Amino acid sequence: MRRAAALGLAFALAGCSQAVQVVRDDGDSGIVTYVYKEERGAMFSKHRAEALQFITGKCPKGYKITKEGEARTQQSVGGVIEGTEDSVSHRWGLQYACRP
Secondary structure, three states, X not given: OHHHHHHHHHHHHHHHOOOEEEEEEOOOEEEEEEEOOOOOOHHHOHHHHHHHHHHHHHOOOOEEEEXXXXXXXXXXOOXXXXXXXXXXXXXXXXXXXXXX
């Protein structure tokens, strides 16, 4: 039941946007990332709540964030202006473990 609810939430997150992504799912632990704007910071991103909601769905008895930090990805900015540089989108990662 718990696994089905978590899978449903994962599909819902995937369907809404790519703001929250499940990077690894080991059943009782994993890694979730979310986007944030540099000027607001990772802790104040509206997507942090979505990521924590996913973890709560996976871990109904509670969880512990075992590690968190920035994960950088490069995205090319395509355009008609010659010389456009690549921009960096900011993602924050949460590694978690469910409580037994």
